[in-house]
Amino acid sequence: MLYAFRDTIYALAQTDKRIILICTDQDIGLHQMQQELPNQYYMEGISEANIIGMATGLAAEGFIPFIVNHASFITRRCYEQIALDACLQERPIRLIGMGSGLATAHLGPTHTATEDIAIMRAIPNMTVVAPCDADEMKRLLPQTLGWPQPIYIRLARYGKPIVSRETDGFTIGKAILLHQTNAQSKHILFIATGAMTSCAVTVAKELEGSGFPCAVLHVHTIKPLDRDAIIIQAQNARLIVTMEDHTKIGGLGSACIEALIDSPLPQRVPPILRMGLPDQFIHQYGTQESLLQKFGLEASQIVEKLLKTVLKEPC
Secondary structure: HHHHHHHHHHHHHHHHHOOEEOOOOOOOOOOOHHHHOOOEEEOOOOOOHHHHHHHHHHHHHHOOEEEEHHHHHHOOOOOOHHHHHHOOOOOOOOOEEEEEEOOOOOOOOOEEOHHHEEEEEHEEEEEEOOOOOOHHHHHHHHHOOOOOOOEEEEEEOOOOOOOOOOHOOOOOOEEEEOOOOOOOOOOOEEEOOOHHHHHHHHHHHHHHHHOOEEEEEOOOOOOOHHHHHHHHOOOOOEEEEEEEEEOOOOOOOHHHHHHOOOOOOOOOOOEEEEEEEEOOOOOHHHHEEEEEEOOOOOOHHHHHHHHHHHHHOOO
């Protein structure tokens, strides 16, 4: 997914002089951009708070700054500057959080950002987006150029597998029904974001093979949340399962519950099962896959849990 960002931002910068790419200590391989577009590429080192100030100043002058850094640092080390310099003043900076969730588990708890959605969506005027794969990242970036508010883009997996479809398009703030059931009876609704969307599709297909009709709603934009899509899809659900590689506190699952509870329309809210990470620091080292397995978030584990503890018989 990072490579998709890199290649797409370079292509966009060649035709739009407003785009400024600001890297920290991360070499993402854009040496050609650095040589060809020296006024649009900056390597600023490890100085997150100062970089936010620099970016918001550029945004005030009509530029569109993209800042690339580890998700753990770009959301934590400069939180006050993001809130006051960018969001309070509605400066259209773009924060690219690499390796969020469990993607950089090999670097330990200092680099594992599992609460970034919660802290970013809590700031007024901040937009939070978590594309599910590299192709969706390519569709997202052109739309950010005209977006008036700051955006946090969460990169949680490195592009594979590809589950998004070009025919679905991409609109910031609009969820995508990625898998739809043909059954007329009540079904299981999976609501997923980022790296867990592909897992949700796999789980849905496996459960359908056991006689449980399923739908998958891909919520790539956690803020502003597509409340209408969630409420509409929930109406025919026997069970809602939210899936995210983020702590259960303040992430997608919390946002979905808020949307359903706060809905002005009188309706029955189906049972909701939140699949996510526990409220703790991730002290274990490993791969994204090994850590997902440790916390019971692999597709086979989710299927087994649903069949054993929640689902009694097919519709």
